[in-house]
Amino acid sequence: MRTEVFAVDAREPEKDAILRAAEVIRRGGLVAFPTETVYGLGADALSPRSVRRIFEAKGRPVDNPLIVHVGEREAADRLGKVDERSRKLMGLFWPGPLTLVIRAAGEVPAEVTGGLETVAVRMPAHPVAIALIKGSGVPIAAPSANRSGRPSPTTAEAVLEDLGGRVEIILDAGPTVVGVESTVLDVTGDLPVLLRPGGVSLEELARAVGPVLRSPGGDHDQRSPGTRYRHYAPSIPVVLLDPGDGWAKDRRLCRGGVRVAYVGMSPSPIAALIEIRFGTVEGYATGLFSALRELERSGADVILAELPAEEGVGLAVRDRLRRAAGKD
Structure with a gap:
C-alpha cells in the first residue's frame, strides 16, 4: 500500500x-x-x-x-x-x-x-x-x-x-x-x-x-486503552531516575562502561552521550515521546529518564516512563 x-x-x-x-x-x-x-x-x-x-x-x-x-x-x-x-x-x-x-x-x-x-x-x-x-x-x-x-x-x-x-x-x-x-x-x-x-x-x-x-x-x-500491555517503549532499555534515590543506580551503570542517553528536567548527574532537558514539566510532557525516539537513535545502550514530581501533568509523564521501562 x-x-x-x-x-x-x-x-x-x-x-x-x-x-x-x-x-x-x-x-x-x-x-x-x-x-x-x-x-x-x-x-x-x-x-x-x-x-x-x-x-x-x-x-x-x-x-x-x-x-x-x-x-x-x-x-x-x-x-x-x-x-x-x-x-x-x-x-x-x-x-x-x-x-x-x-x-x-x-x-x-x-x-x-x-x-x-x-x-x-x-x-x-x-x-x-x-x-x-x-x-x-x-x-x-x-x-x-x-x-x-x-x-x-x-x-x-x-x-x-x-x-x-x-x-x-x-x-x-x-x-x-x-x-x-x-x-x-x-x-x-x-x-x-x-x-x-x-x-x-x-x-x-x-x-x-x-x-x-x-x-x-x-x-x-x-x-482504558494504554494500560494492559507494555507501551511507549523505545528499542533500548529505559532506566528510571528518581532524584530521591541519590542517583546511585546511574553511577553503577556509568562505571560499567555503558553508553548513556539522558532525558529529564535536571542536569544529568553522569556523563551522557546525549542529553535532552526540559525547562518545565509541561515541556517534558510535550517532548517526551519525540525525545525517546531521538535517544534510541543516538547510539546509546540505555536511556536514563528522570521522573518528575507526581503532580499536574507530571503524573502522566511518570506513568508513560514507568510503562516504557516495563514497570507497570
Missing part, C-alpha cells in the same frame, strides 16, 4: 485534503491525523471491519479497547449512556484531552470496546481532527498512530516511520501540543475513577467533580 502524506494547516485545514481523508474513512480505510495530544490512527468506529484494520496495522491486541472520537458533545449520546456528571465534565473539558468511559450503546462494535460493556469517548481539541470527524460523518475510533508498544507519535514523521505502507493517508499538521495522551476517567460508578493520567490533571478533575479515585489496577484498568 502507498501511504499519501498531506500537509495541512493546523488551524484552517485545507478542504481538499480533508475531503480525501474523509472519503477514505467512509470507504473503510485508515487515516492518521493529529490531535492536541498525539497523532491518532483513525477508522469508522461503527464499522467492525474498518476497526479490525486498526489492530492489524498496529499489531495491537484485539482485547485492548479503543477511544472513539466525536466532533461534538451531543454525538456521545449515540455511543452510550451520558449522565449529568458526564455532561458537566464534557462542558468543562471538551474539546480537550479528557476521555470518558461510559456504558456503551448497542451499536458500538465489540471490536471498539474490547468486548466490554463500556466505551471510551472524547472530543479532541484540534481543528484537523474535528474537520475529519465531521467530514466523515461518523465517529472515529483512533488509538495512537504507532506500532503497538512503541512511543506514541507526536509528529507525522514518527507516524510514517512506524506505519508507512500500512495506512492510506497521513494528515501532517506539525507537532502536537500536549504530547501525552488524554486522561481516561471511568464515570460509570458512584465516584469517578482515574484509569490513565493524561492531559487533564487529577487536580483539575477533583476541582470539577469532587473526589476522584485512583484505579486499583487489574480488571478495572482493562476499560
Whole structure:
C-alpha cells in the first residue's frame, strides 16, 4: 500500500485534503491525523471491519479497547449512556484531552470496546481532527498512530516511520501540543475513577467533580486503552531516575562502561552521550515521546529518564516512563 502524506494547516485545514481523508474513512480505510495530544490512527468506529484494520496495522491486541472520537458533545449520546456528571465534565473539558468511559450503546462494535460493556469517548481539541470527524460523518475510533508498544507519535514523521505502507493517508499538521495522551476517567460508578493520567490533571478533575479515585489496577484498568500491555517503549532499555534515590543506580551503570542517553528536567548527574532537558514539566510532557525516539537513535545502550514530581501533568509523564521501562 502507498501511504499519501498531506500537509495541512493546523488551524484552517485545507478542504481538499480533508475531503480525501474523509472519503477514505467512509470507504473503510485508515487515516492518521493529529490531535492536541498525539497523532491518532483513525477508522469508522461503527464499522467492525474498518476497526479490525486498526489492530492489524498496529499489531495491537484485539482485547485492548479503543477511544472513539466525536466532533461534538451531543454525538456521545449515540455511543452510550451520558449522565449529568458526564455532561458537566464534557462542558468543562471538551474539546480537550479528557476521555470518558461510559456504558456503551448497542451499536458500538465489540471490536471498539474490547468486548466490554463500556466505551471510551472524547472530543479532541484540534481543528484537523474535528474537520475529519465531521467530514466523515461518523465517529472515529483512533488509538495512537504507532506500532503497538512503541512511543506514541507526536509528529507525522514518527507516524510514517512506524506505519508507512500500512495506512492510506497521513494528515501532517506539525507537532502536537500536549504530547501525552488524554486522561481516561471511568464515570460509570458512584465516584469517578482515574484509569490513565493524561492531559487533564487529577487536580483539575477533583476541582470539577469532587473526589476522584485512583484505579486499583487489574480488571478495572482493562476499560482504558494504554494500560494492559507494555507501551511507549523505545528499542533500548529505559532506566528510571528518581532524584530521591541519590542517583546511585546511574553511577553503577556509568562505571560499567555503558553508553548513556539522558532525558529529564535536571542536569544529568553522569556523563551522557546525549542529553535532552526540559525547562518545565509541561515541556517534558510535550517532548517526551519525540525525545525517546531521538535517544534510541543516538547510539546509546540505555536511556536514563528522570521522573518528575507526581503532580499536574507530571503524573502522566511518570506513568508513560514507568510503562516504557516495563514497570507497570
